[in-house]
Amino acid sequence: MRTLYFDCFSGISGDMVIGALIDAGADPLKMEEELKKLSMDEEYTLSWGKVIKNGITSTKFDVILTSKSEQPHEHSHSHEHEHSHSHEHGHSHSHEHEHSHIHEHEHSHGDVLHHHHDSRNYKQIVEAINAANFNESVTNMSLAIFKKIGEAEGHIHGLPLEKVHFHEVGAVDSVIDIIGTAILIDQLGIETVQSSAIPTGSGHIHIDHGIYPVPAPATLEILKGVPIGSNDIRSELATPTGAAIAAVLAERFGSLPAMTVESIGYGAGTKTFENHPNVLRIIIGETQ
Template identity: 40%
Template sequence: MRIAYFDCSSGVSGDMILASLLDAGLDFEYLKKELGKLKLAGYKLSKRKITKSGFTASKFDVIFPKTRSRLKERPLGEIKNIINKSGLSSKVKTLALKIFENIADAECAVHNIPKNRIHFHEIGSTDSLVDIVGFAIAFEHLNIDKVYASSINLGSGVVKTEHGLLPVPAPVTSVLLKGVPIYSGEDRFELTTPTGAGILKTVADSFGFMPLMSVETIGTAAGTFEAIQQPNILRVFLGQSAKELDYDTDSVIVIQTNIDDMNMVGTEHMMEEIFAAGALDVYFAPVYMKKSRMGILLSAITKKENLKKVIDAVFQETTTLGVRVFEAGRYKLPRFFKKINTEYGSMNIKIGKSGNKIITSSPEYRDARLLARKNNVALRRIYEVARQK
């Protein structure tokens, strides 16, 4: 399964989505040929490489003659006619129309008018048509099956529109991104446009951390403004889902903190309580901290649904004032347990496989320890006997 992941740490717009996909391998001549089927006149397409904050990125523009405005008010019905009468594939038409329908629904919610009375201003312009239909063309041509995206940076301040100055995010953008993780920073301009929001809200399966994937190519798009906090770029990662590999995959949350001001006698109790809260694993590593003080790096791994309980346990059982939290992907061998009989009694063996091949096997520690004590033999002997089986 081919997937695309969009890193929206500097927001997202329609032209940047298309530029990132061009940078990732979408053929520009093919895009121009397909967009020509819309029969829209009076514009040219431009793609060029630029440097943005030290990063090489692609910039995509729809260029109009100086005597012609880029804006043209179009009702939804006219946009549908343009797309439906084109020679584009049915898949491209369906996706493009779905994006416009979702944006129209948001417009209806903002202006409290029925959909048949919606007139698009910025969204109805030729460049927005190019961005949305161009994305649908790219989606089909690059054989993308699933789309994922990060949380979205909105920007801040105000934006100039046909309705005058509006706060960022614009009202339509706000409605489109209901239920999507969003945030804003110090950059005082619009980082996420209604077109970009409409595209991702329509096609993204989820928003958040990058899924487990094998990356084939990365595309980088440049925005127009110079951001303060980070480069104004949009990145797309194209590749295969890790689920097509011969491993089980999932995601876990890693919680870490450095501690150098508590009595380490209680580390056993600390570990037990964090495990009891739902941690999958807990471990300590010695670290040198400021002023050359010896301390420990506490790491706990948990599933997302137990995150709060595990963090609560860390705060309850340690002296730390803060923790670091990040998501990590896991590749796991499919595993199963098999009961074996030995001269000392029965015990479970954990077996890991890849495909039909056994990669590893190991006696279950608790079973081995019980047999060692019961038979008054060394634990090492139990392991030796088990491995012979």
């Protein structure tokens, strides 16, 4: 069985997953081409490249929103756009959430704004995925991950799934992170996925509704039934999108299975920590 293992020693987010898959040998240009089926490509550009995180060469993947996706910038962000406050070293770390990669632009350039796409709700995203005519595997993976996040948000806010309006899944970059992950996993011919326990981090974050504990309510809801790892990092390590990718795709959680390793990939997170590399490792190989 061709198996992919998520080694989440520093958490998991959508952009870390895609970075790791590219690093392990998946083709980002084919993914970029396939994503055009969504007819959203005027709203973003993709970038990826090698970075070094605490001595480990890894791949950083970014979704950069274009001015075509411009909307009035608000400073309140939903769960996926959380500011992680870390006090371990007496200062606040940069954002770890999936979408931190555009924040450095957004505060300094008027033309690159993070838009919230309030008009894209769960139902519209499902329709967009179905209309895109991806292959069955990519469609099913994408829909299952979105459903997991949608149900968690609906549960927290007391809404039925079809009424869930939520920025983090409506935002273009989350759509890309989730569907891009499905495209690359399909491209790599993965038959089964396993994962380590998911460390969530600790501390507090700012979201739309105020200051919340880590893990954020949506993330914790998504990780019901999934082993959560503990560590003392005061920062958000698992985002809702990252948690949902692992929760939906992994058939079992535990230590690395016996396998003949074929390829390894490191996907970089946005933050840098003092004592360990903030990367997601994926290991692909044949299991019995």
